Amino acid sequence: MKLMNILLTQPQTELVNRVKALGLTCDAHSRQQLTEQLAKALLNKAHAEKEWQEMKTAEQQLLTQMSYGSMFASYTTNELFTCVKRSERAQFDRIVESLKSKGWIYREASGVWHLPLELKDWIKNYTYQVFRQHFILFPDAGTSRSDIIGDLFQFMEHLAENGVRLTKNKTIHKKELAAILRSQSKQEEIPAEKWRFGYGRHFYYYPDRFSFLYDFCCDQGWIDEGENLEVTPAWDSGQEISVNELLERLCRFYLRLYSRVIPQLPFLLELIRGVFPDNEGMEEQQLIFLLKQYIDPYYYDEPETIIKIRIIQMLEYIGVVEIKEMDAAKYVLLQPRSTIKNKKKV
Numbered sequence: 001m002k003l004m005n006i007l008l009t010q011p012q013t014e015l016v017n018r019v020k021a022l023g024l025t026c027d028a029h030s031r032q033q034l035t036e037q038l039a040k041a042l043l044n045k046a047h048a049e050k051e052w053q054e055m056k057t058a059e060q061q062l063l064t065q066m067s068y069g070s071m072f073a074s075y076t077t078n079e080l081f082t083c084v085k086r087s088e089r090a091q092f093d094r095i096v097e098s099l100k101s102k103g104w105i106y107r108e109a110s111g112v113w114h115l116p117l118e119l120k121d122w123i124k125n126y127t128y129q130v131f132r133q134h135f136i137l138f139p140d141a142g143t144s145r146s147d148i149i150g151d152l153f154q155f156m157e158h159l160a161e162n163g164v165r166l167t168k169n170k171t172i173h174k175k176e177l178a179a180i181l182r183s184q185s186k187q188e189e190i191p192a193e194k195w196r197f198g199y200g201r202h203f204y205y206y207p208d209r210f211s212f213l214y215d216f217c218c219d220q221g222w223i224d225e226g227e228n229l230e231v232t233p234a235w236d237s238g239q240e241i242s243v244n245e246l247l248e249r250l251c252r253f254y255l256r257l258y259s260r261v262i263p264q265l266p267f268l269l270e271l272i273r274g275v276f277p278d279n280e281g282m283e284e285q286q287l288i289f290l291l292k293q294y295i296d297p298y299y300y301d302e303p304e305t306i307i308k309i310r311i312i313q314m315l316e317y318i319g320v321v322e323i324k325e326m327d328a329a330k331y332v333l334l335q336p337r338s339t340i341k342n343k344k345k346v
Contacts (some may be wrong), residue, residue: 001116001117002117003039003116003117003118004035004039006116007035010106012034012111014035014106016034016083017030018103019037020338022038022041041071043118049126051102056095058085058095059092061083061085061088062080062099063115064127065264066083066105066115066124067119067127070270073114074113075113076113077113080096080113083267085294086263102293104119127271131275131276132277134286134290135282136281138279138333139282147319148185148187148247149319151185151209154184154212155184155217156182156231157221157236158180163228165228166225166226166229168176171202180210181210190205190207192206198214198299199257199300199310200260201211201218202215209313212314214225215257216250220236220238221234222225223235245265247318247319251269251318254315255269260325261298261306262295262306268291268294273334276333277334278334278336280333281331282331283329283331284332288312291307292307310330319335321335322335
């Protein structure tokens with residue numbers, strides 16, 4: 001909703017309170033003057049930038065997430081609460097009240113919250129300006145890769161052609177697992193860490209990428225964990241799915257699986273897709289620095305590790321971003337989508 005439309009739905013007392021908070025002068029009994037003065041002040045770019053610079057970091061983070069939340073035209077209080085980092089949630093009421101009093105967010109009689117479209121656009125443009133100074137052009141960018149599709153077919157063919165027995169814990173025996181891992185495009189070792197949990201059903205035992213691929217196949221109903229790990233009849237139709245559709249399913253599943261640990265993940269993906277221009281990349285360490293402010297630690301995973309391993313590395317694997325090396329530094333670029341139809345071998 002646009003700001004003027006939102007202001008017209010607000011109670012008179014709310015308009016008066018905002019006028020006072022902003023230090024404006026007008027007839028408190030004239031609804032027209034109240035709305036016009038508020039709209040003029042709130043949509044002034046210099047005013048918006050001054051307010052933004054004076055905000056607490058947690059307030060900026062909440063508004064940025066609301067600006068990139070394309071799935072939400074409005075937010076319930078609980079949805080706003082989940083946008084705030086766990087470490088900041090004790091301050092949630094203060095954050096919301098501060099943003100409300102300054103005229104950035106508005107609550108309807110139904111209880112839902114709005115960030116006006118004009119302010120969303122301002123925040124998105126401001127965020128883009130912060131990111132754009134770190135982009136560099138890659139003229140040879142643009143080749144779409146989908147290695148995970150080949151890994152998926154390779155894994156399913158291995159199961160179909162070889163009997164794979166499972167342990168009592170429903171995991172693949174180490175010798176068999178090592179053979180499967182060698183056939184994958186991304187070489188991984190069986191993990192030695194003891195604490196691994198949170199990112200999948202057998203994450204404690206399988207390495208990162210394979211654990212994700214395995215869980216995806218289970219989620220799609222293509223494999224069944226009985227005494228043996230077997231391919232189900234559902235895989236017959238699975239083989240006919242286009243690369244584009246498979247990549248979309250992988251991305252949706254990734255968001256669903258990893259958001260349990262990283263609640264801000266859908267926002268971070270939308271932010272990356274929203275600010276990265278075509279054929280331009282950002283140094284990986286700089287991207288980690290810009291994004292880590294939105295992430296809480298997760299046990300032994302620090303924010304930097306979560307951004308690098310759980311987000312950037314996984315987005316590369318599912319074909320959302322590409323990593324290029326130049327001058328001994330790694331750069332992150334958005335990948336274009338492939339439009340080819342699946343074959344048995346990709």
